[in-house]
Every structure is written in structure tokens, then in C-alpha cells.
Amino acid sequence: MAPAEEPTAATLAPPPPHFVIVPLVAQGHTIPMVDLARLLAERGARASLVTTPVNSARLRGVADQAARAKLALEVVELPFPAGVDGLPPGIENVDQVTDNNHFIPLFNALQRLAGPLEAYLRGLAARPSCIVADWCNGWTAGVARSLGIPRLFFHGPSCFYSLCDLNSVDHGLHEQTAAASDQEKFVVPGMPVHVEVTKATAPGFLNSPGWEALWVECVEAMRTADGAVVNTFLDLEDQFVACYEAALGKPVWTLGPFCLANKDAEAMASRGNKTDAVQQSAVTAWLDTKDTDSVVYVSFGSLVRKLPKLLFEVGHGLEDSGKPFLWVVKEPEVAAPEVREWLEALEARTAGRGLVVRGWVPQLAMLSHRAVGGFVTHCGWNSLLESIAHGVPVVTWPHFADQFLNERLVVDVLGVGVAIGATAPVMIFDDENMPVGREDVVRAVAALMDGGAEADERRRKAKEYGEKAHRAMEKGGSSYENLTQLIESFRQRGGKEG
Numbered sequence: 001m002a003p004a005e006e007p008t009a010a011t012l013a014p015p016p017p018h019f020v021i022v023p024l025v026a027q028g029h030t031i032p033m034v035d036l037a038r039l040l041a042e043r044g045a046r047a048s049l050v051t052t053p054v055n056s057a058r059l060r061g062v063a064d065q066a067a068r069a070k071l072a073l074e075v076v077e078l079p080f081p082a083g084v085d086g087l088p089p090g091i092e093n094v095d096q097v098t099d100n101n102h103f104i105p106l107f108n109a110l111q112r113l114a115g116p117l118e119a120y121l122r123g124l125a126a127r128p129s130c131i132v133a134d135w136c137n138g139w140t141a142g143v144a145r146s147l148g149i150p151r152l153f154f155h156g157p158s159c160f161y162s163l164c165d166l167n168s169v170d171h172g173l174h175e176q177t178a179a180a181s182d183q184e185k186f187v188v189p190g191m192p193v194h195v196e197v198t199k200a201t202a203p204g205f206l207n208s209p210g211w212e213a214l215w216v217e218c219v220e221a222m223r224t225a226d227g228a229v230v231n232t233f234l235d236l237e238d239q240f241v242a243c244y245e246a247a248l249g250k251p252v253w254t255l256g257p258f259c260l261a262n263k264d265a266e267a268m269a270s271r272g273n274k275t276d277a278v279q280q281s282a283v284t285a286w287l288d289t290k291d292t293d294s295v296v297y298v299s300f301g302s303l304v305r306k307l308p309k310l311l312f313e314v315g316h317g318l319e320d321s322g323k324p325f326l327w328v329v330k331e332p333e334v335a336a337p338e339v340r341e342w343l344e345a346l347e348a349r350t351a352g353r354g355l356v357v358r359g360w361v362p363q364l365a366m367l368s369h370r371a372v373g374g375f376v377t378h379c380g381w382n383s384l385l386e387s388i389a390h391g392v393p394v395v396t397w398p399h400f401a402d403q404f405l406n407e408r409l410v411v412d413v414l415g416v417g418v419a420i421g422a423t424a425p426v427m428i429f430d431d432e433n434m435p436v437g438r439e440d441v442v443r444a445v446a447a448l449m450d451g452g453a454e455a456d457e458r459r460r461k462a463k464e465y466g467e468k469a470h471r472a473m474e475k476g477g478s479s480y481e482n483l484t485q486l487i488e489s490f491r492q493r494g495g496k497e498g
């Protein structure tokens, strides 16, 4: 009989901490949480990404790569609730919605995932160390509480935005703006810098009519969480991180820019929707022919869908700017035959100088290409941070949600952006009346790309923040060390038997 094995340090070592990550089913929320899962797994933790079948299919590339790299990163699929009032079958992601009336039913459906999530967690051999849930998934709070699992909320935007939002609620800003005219300016209370908003650009998600119950649930879930995880870094906004942490009264873990978890082309291409490999190599080959920092990259994130009127303004503006441009348009934006024809004519007129890509591009691969020297963006926080992390200054064209305050941060505080002049939000599928025209595109692109003292200073600052972003993610950097602390704090708590 073989002698019983002596326990060794390795066999006695506690299991790695297990993080269960529950993203909101929208690309701008899922992509950073997938990056976070990758970061955790690369540092020896176990990460389980919980989502529904349509979304899990989109994460297949991520799961395959993790398996090849022997990372403890898995995708857990929960069944999507059937028969939800007002939600057409098949819709499991915000980017599939084509009618504003489908958003609330989609969020109602997500709430019904509480039961399946609890069943999955109860079925595990050991209780996970921590749930990290998107703040919009407030329904996860009850599940965590009933199983005694610590919970952090992931807040997608900058700490600058989150602080504006929290202070506005705490100081009653919304009550003050309620009866104001559209132009009246208000100072966001309690901020360490001067921030002005109007009624329309004041902070706040989910606080419009019809969303009240969900908003209350999400705010309560943030209040009862054990802390927050934010995709930012200290050298970018340390004063806002400190104030946000103090106002929240709980730890704020700044671990970003998460996008820098993606080091090679394969990882960059696995983010979000499937990339067309042939199209992608043609785009890269085209960029390779261009001078360093000469191309303007134009993309409005995963949700904005421009109606023809504004799409034409963007196109004419890029044509009239005289600059090389790479413009990403979404398939539904160019579905109508007359729009397709118009676009083909524009491509013919700007051949060699401009490239229009239809569908999805791996944005990180674009922003990290040496030829891309400016980005016309809708100011989604991921897009802004990805641009900053790669030293690329921006033209800011906010559309809705946190985007107007993200603009204030990059233009007024960080000094890396030129505002195009959008003054009020638009509905998600209705930007027809936005008062931005081709001449605004020409002016802003010229200010960004033409050189001169202001443009040079903007570019210098963007490059400096880009270097700081990379340093934050390296060993010894603030985000790297924060991640070490986060993992260690949950390792010490240990995974109890479920």
C-alpha cells in the first residue's frame, strides 16, 4: 500500500478566490466586465461570467482564448426568461432593441434571472468569494444577501460622472432643475471643480418616467453593496475618486483601463461582436499606408443609430474636412437603398483618403494603430478611456446618458477634447433634430488635427495620459496594485462551503 501523501504547502494553499461577474447585457457594459474577468483570471483568480444564451454565444471567442491560455475564466449561461410582456422573442441585448418601448420589458426580463442565478450559485461546490454585478443589475443584491456572498457593484462611467450623479441626488439638483428653462445653467453641487449642466444634461440614468421602480432598486443595491469597481485609474482622476469614495462611504476599486488587458490582435478582435477578419486586414493595410497621427477615426459606439439626415452631415463634414478618415457605420443605418447609394457616392469622391466600414470593427486595434491621430466619439466612457489609454485626443459629440458629463471631464478637466457643440440629449433612435451640422464637424476636426499651439498641447496631454494609463496597469502601478489588494482581500476571506 502506498504511504499517505504528506500535505505540502501547495495542497494546503486555499483555493483561488472566485469572482462571479454579472454584466448588464449591453456591449458598453459587457465588454469592460469581460476585460475585468480576464484581468482577474490572469492574476490567478477564478472568474465566472454569467449571461444569457444570445450573449454567451458572443463570448465564445473569449471563452476559447481563455481555455487555450489555461485561465480559470468560464462563461455561465442562464436561460433567458420566456414570455415577458412587451418583449419580442429573441431580444436579449440592448443593442438588439429597435423600439424605445422594448427597453423596460427587457429590464423586467433581466430581473427574472434572480432565480436561475441563485440556483447556479447554490449548485457550486464552494460558495464564491464575491459577486461583481453591473449597477443596473440591482436584482443581484437579494441573491447575494440570501446566500451571504459579498457583492461589489461595477459602475461603468468615470468617477467624475459618478460623483456628479451622487451629489445631484444627495443635494436635490433634480428638484431644482424641474421647472427650469432648457437653457438655464446649474452648478453641480459638491464637486471639487466647477461643473455646469442644464436640466437636459444633468446626471442620472434610469430616472425618467417609467423607470422609477428600477432606479430605486439599483440605487438601493449600490447603497448596500460592499464597494464599487470602476474602470478608471488614479492618475486620470484621483481627486474625483477620493471624493466619490468619501461620498459613497465604501471602498472604490479603480482597476483600469481594463481595455489594456487585451494585448494582442486576437484578444482585441474578441471584444464585443464578431469581427470580419477579411475586412479587418483590409482596414489595417489601409491604415498602414497613412502617416502617423494623420487619420481621424469616427465611431459612435454600440448603440447610437444615426438617422439619414445626421449621417449625411457626418459624411459631408468628413469630406469637407480634407483629412484622412476611417468611419464606422452600422448596418441598420445604411439599410435603405438611397442611403447606400449616397454612401457609395461619398466613398467614390473620397477614395484613397476616406474609408467607410460597415458593421463592427475591433476599436482597440484602430485606436492603437500609429496612423490614428484623432477620434470623433459619442463619449461613451469605454470609448473615451480607450482613446486616452492610446494617447488619442478626441472630438466630443455626446448623445445621451453619462456622455454629456464625460465630455466635460475630457474637454474642461483633462484638456484632451474639442466639443462639437451638442447641447442636449436625443432619444436613442431619434437624433434627427440634433443641432449639429457638417460645418461643426469640419471646425472640430480641423481644431483637433490641424496643429497649432492648442492642438499640440491637447495631443501632448493625451499622449501623457496614455503613458500613465499603461504604467497604472503594470506591476507597481496603481490599478495593478489595487487589483492585487482586491484579490488578496477575498483570498483571506476564503470560499466557505456552499
Ligand code: UDP
Pocket (backbone or CB within 6 Å): 027, 028, 029, 031, 271, 272, 299, 300, 301, 302, 303, 304, 328, 359, 360, 361, 362, 363, 364, 379, 380, 381, 382, 383, 384, 386
Ligand atoms: N466597439 C467596438 N467596435 C465597434 C463599436 C464599438 O469595439 O464597432 C466597442 C468599443 O471599443 C467600446 C464599446 O464597444 O468598448 C462601446 O462602449 P461605449 O461605452 O464607448 O459606448 P456605448 O456603446 O455603451 O454607447
